[in-house]
Amino acid sequence: MTTIGVDLGGTKxxxxxxxxxGAVMAEAKAKTPVQGGPMAVVDxxxxxxxxxxxxxxxxxxxxxxxxxxxxxxxxxxxxxxxxNLPGWTEPFGLGAxxxxxxxxxxxxxxxxxxxxxxEHRLGAGQGASNMLGVFVGTGVGGGLVLDGAxxxxxxxxxxxxxxxxxxxxxxxxxxxxxxxxEAYAGRAGMERRARELEAKGHDTVLTELAKAKRMTSSxxxxxxxxxxxxxxxxxxxxxxxxxxxxxxxxxxxxxDLVVVGGGLADRLGSSYVARVGQAARAQVFAGHRVExxxxxxxxxxxxxxxxxxxx
Amino acid sequence: MTTIGVDLGGTKxxxxxxxxxGAVMAEAKAKTPVQGGPMAVVDxxxxxxxxxxxxxxxxxxxxxxxxxxxxxxxxxxxxxxxxNLPGWTEPFGLGAxxxxxxxxxxxxxxxxxxxxxxEHRLGAGQGASNMLGVFVGTGVGGGLVLDGAxxxxxxxxxxxxxxxxxxxxxxxxxxxxxxxxEAYAGRAGMERRARELEAKGHDTVLTELAKAKRMTSSxxxxxxxxxxxxxxxxxxxxxxxxxxxxxxxxxxxxxDLVVVGGGLADRLGSSYVARVGQAARAQVFAGHRVExxxxxxxxxxxxxxxxxxxx
Numbered sequence: 001m002t003t004i005g006v007d008l009g010g011t012k013x014x015x016x017x018x019x020x021x022g023a024v025m026a027e028a029k030a031k032t033p034v035q036g037g038p039m040a041v042v043d044x045x046x047x048x049x050x051x052x053x054x055x056x057x058x059x060x061x062x063x064x065x066x067x068x069x070x071x072x073x074x075x076x077x078x079x080x081x082x083x084n085l086p087g088w089t090e091p092f093g094l095g096a097x098x099x100x101x102x103x104x105x106x107x108x109x110x111x112x113x114x115x116x117x118x119e120h121r122l123g124a125g126q127g128a129s130n131m132l133g134v135f136v137g138t139g140v141g142g143g144l145v146l147d148g149a150x151x152x153x154x155x156x157x158x159x160x161x162x163x164x165x166x167x168x169x170x171x172x173x174x175x176x177x178x179x180x181x182e183a184y185a186g187r188a189g190m191e192r193r194a195r196e197l198e199a200k201g202h203d204t205v206l207t208e209l210a211k212a213k214r215m216t217s218s219x220x221x222x223x224x225x226x227x228x229x230x231x232x233x234x235x236x237x238x239x240x241x242x243x244x245x246x247x248x249x250x251x252x253x254x255x256d257l258v259v260v261g262g263g264l265a266d267r268l269g270s271s272y273v274a275r276v277g278q279a280a281r282a283q284v285f286a287g288h289r290v291e292x293x294x295x296x297x298x299x300x301x302x303x304x305x306x307x308x309x310x311x
Numbered sequence: 312m313t314t315i316g317v318d319l320g321g322t323k324x325x326x327x328x329x330x331x332x333g334a335v336m337a338e339a340k341a342k343t344p345v346q347g348g349p350m351a352v353v354d355x356x357x358x359x360x361x362x363x364x365x366x367x368x369x370x371x372x373x374x375x376x377x378x379x380x381x382x383x384x385x386x387x388x389x390x391x392x393x394x395n396l397p398g399w400t401e402p403f404g405l406g407a408x409x410x411x412x413x414x415x416x417x418x419x420x421x422x423x424x425x426x427x428x429x430e431h432r433l434g435a436g437q438g439a440s441n442m443l444g445v446f447v448g449t450g451v452g453g454g455l456v457l458d459g460a461x462x463x464x465x466x467x468x469x470x471x472x473x474x475x476x477x478x479x480x481x482x483x484x485x486x487x488x489x490x491x492x493e494a495y496a497g498r499a500g501m502e503r504r505a506r507e508l509e510a511k512g513h514d515t516v517l518t519e520l521a522k523a524k525r526m527t528s529s530x531x532x533x534x535x536x537x538x539x540x541x542x543x544x545x546x547x548x549x550x551x552x553x554x555x556x557x558x559x560x561x562x563x564x565x566x567d568l569v570v571v572g573g574g575l576a577d578r579l580g581s582s583y584v585a586r587v588g589q590a591a592r593a594q595v596f597a598g599h600r601v602e603x604x605x606x607x608x609x610x611x612x613x614x615x616x617x618x619x620x621x622x
Contacts (some may be wrong), residue, residue: 071598081598130465142563146457153565153600154441164559165594168551175597240479245559248475252453252560254464285474286486287382287392287466 004068006045006305008032008113010084013041013188015048016303017062020311023214024121024300026052037087038079041295042097049102061104065309067114067302068094072156077108107309111157114305115297116143116173117150119259119310122294130255134161134246135262136275137217138240139174139189140182147251162186181245185238187264191215197230204230217267224268239272243279246292251285261295270294315363316618317356317377318422321342322393324352326359327614328373331622335432335611337363347541348398349390355409360413376620378425378613379405388419396531405416418620421467425616426608427454428461430570432459434607441566444606445557446573447549448528450485451493457564472560473497477552492556496549498575502526508541515541528578535579550583554590557603567579574605581605 002025007014010032013085017026028051033040049064070082077095084090100108109117116125116133125131131145140162144151152157162173162182174188183189194206194215205228209219223231246258258280260273277292284290295303313336318325321343328337339362344351360375381393388406393399410417419426422551427444437441442456451473457460462469473493474486481490494500505517505526516539520530533541559570569591571584588603595601608615 068358144563146462148325151457151565154567155565155600157596157598158563158565160562160565160596160599164562165555167593168594169557180596244476244479248556248559249563251471251475252455252469252563254462254466254471257591283476283479283486285471285491286466288465288471289470 001311002062003307003310004049004062004064005114005305005309006048006064007114007302008041008066008068008085009111009302013044013048013248013266014303015045016051016297016300016307017052017099018307020308022118022304023273024304027053032085033276034086037089037096037236038085038092039095040102041085041088042094045098046101056126061102063100063105063107063310064098065114065306066094066098066106066108067111067235067306068108069111072108072110074109074152074156077106079108086267105310109309110143111302112141112159113117113143113150113152114309115141115261115301116145116159116259117308118297118301118305119295120145120150121260122304123301124259124293128257130253131257131259132154132159132161132246132249132255134242134251134258134260135295136185136242136260136265137187137263139186140242142253144253146255148243161245164245165247166244174301181241184241187215187217187220190220190234190270199235202230204228206231208264217264220264221267235268235272239275242246242276246280246290247283250280250288250290254288256288256290258290259295259296260292260293261298261301265294266298312622313373314618315360315373315622316614316616317359317373318425318613319352319356319377319379319396320422320613324359325614326353326356326363327611329573329615329618331619333429333615334534335615339363343396345397346384347403348400349403349408350445352396352399353405353412356409359422363581372413374418374621375409375413376421376425376617377405377409377417378512378617379418380422380496381516383419383421385420385463385467396414402592413543416621420620422463422613422618423452424454424463425472425620426452426572426612427456427470427570429612429616429620430572430606431456431461433615434612435604436568437568439568441563441564442472442567442568442570443472443560445553445569445571446606447496447553447571447576448574450497450602451553452573455564455566457566472556475556475559477555492552495552498526498528501531501545501549504545505541512524513541515539517542528575531575532578534577537559546579546583550586550590553587554595557587557591557601558594561591561599561601562594565599567599567601567604569601570606571603572608572612574610576605577609598621607614621622
């Protein structure tokens with residue numbers, strides 16, 4: 001069945017027309033509107049869908065799935081908190097607004113959930129009964145497949161491995177919590193710490209490579225390749241944080257496959273994922289087995305997973 | 312429906328004849344045989360079942376559920392590793408042996424799983440869709456109910472919260488691992504540490520209260536009541552370990568109810584469980600809600616849960 005999947009990100013909207021086998025027939029990209037709040041986002045998505053031939057006004061509109069950042073009420077199509085979307089300060093019924101504008105069925109879920117779904121059905125987790133998806137980028141997100149089905153849980157926030165505590169009373173996380181995995185392994189947390197260390201006199205090429213901009217995944221990769229001590233130390237800590245949290249998740253859940261993706265993990269590649277796997281296995285309870293493998297779908301996982309919501 | 316439930320422990324066999332509503336009609340107790348290995352255990356269980364009127368040789372034998380320590384293959388009725396059962400060094404088909412001896416249907420599961428099942432169906436977790444059961448005694452066990460059903464997972468070892476890492480490279484756990492929750496919060500781990508501290512010159516009433524025996528839950532309760540510094544400090548660490556692991560489990564699984572039982576938790580009572588709850592909530596990701604409540608069934612949870620395996 002052909003459907004449309006939309007990955008709604010903080011900076012861009014990426015949409016695909018795809019078969020349920022993951023074959024992508026067409027793509028559309030747009031910038032996420034920085035003004036106008038949720039209604040401007042609705043317009044941007046409607047345009048992208050139209051570009052894919054999905055909103056012609058006929059009787060055979062393609063159904064649309066959307067992966068959105070933040071907390072999503074899947075049943076009602078409401079995106080509650082979305083700190084990464086400009087002007088999205090109140091809960092908004094994205095599903096209903098899009099469905100009305102497009103005249104078709106629309107399902108909205110959290111972006112990490114749809115990424116996990118995509119890796120499970122079409123990527124590195126194909127055929128697995130149980131899988132933890134871990135996405136390492138600006139932050140660290142996670143999603144959980146148990147007994148073949150995506151677990152959403154009562155609040156829709158299952159799999160939040162980025163906000164598991166790694167070091168009690170440790171670094172402040174973007175969410176305000178203390179010592180969370182994301183504060184150590186996510187790009188934003190590592191950047192904050194790198195700038196602190198430089199301000200304290202530690203020598204690092206990270207700020208130079210980043211220039212006036214953010215420290216992208218490429219910046220980290222280059223600093224590592226250059227043997228930068230600060231970059232190496234921060235990455236080591238991130239690997240330790242992910243390893244401890246994944247090890248705990250495996251011990252608790254008896255999940256035997258962990259798929260690691262996201263911008264930073266994709267850029268640093270299989271050696272990074274292998275190190276995370278090694279750290280995780282060192283902390284797994286005897287008797288549990290776990291494979292930790294790189295994600296396969298790259299930055300298409302979100303849109304593809306969204307397209308699967310409506311197949 | 313009336314069934315028989317057997318709690319097979321390291322020191323005693325406790326069996327009940329019970330209705331599926333948890334009403335206990337009769338009880339039988341026996342010592343776990345210290346010699347003769349698995350076949351002696353089978354004999355002891357057969358006797359206990361006969362005492363309950365469950366093995367008269369007629370056509371209407373009551374089905375029997377068994378909760379056994381260690382790793383259990385539920386489908387095949389095999390108890391693999393059972394370090395707490397004397398002479399149980401090889402995997403043994405307890406289900407088949409009992410079924411043949413009793414002429415009835417027998418289901419065997421892990422003791423912590425059946426305790427969790429009992430608290431979920433008949434105890435503090437009644438009606439909950441999602442529940443984590445945590446049992447704090449000599450060790451720390453855990454079981455998981457997700458979407459109304461006990462999760463067993465691919466290895467049958469789901470919910471092993473006692474073996475989640477609390478402090479990397481920390482105290483050695485009974486399982487040989489490092490820094491596990493059980494090494495800090497379980498009675499055996501706390502006792503080992505208390506004896507170490509005393510050997511190092513710390514003043515404590517724990518060894519005196521225990522005399523030449525183990526530090527039972529009552530010993531800990533008395534030492535706490537007496538304001539013993541070592542006991543207070545070790546209990547504090549145990550609460551912190553449980554809090555961190557439970558907080559992580561809630562963040563990861565979106566489980567909103569945690570039931571805390573087991574010999575030590577039962578003895579220390581609701582104030583102990585409340586402190587564990589407070590520690591857990593302090594580490595839970597914003598947006599998750601969790602109630603941490605005392606178990607209700609005490610040391611009958613195992614036998615009652617076992618009886619539920621065959622209803």
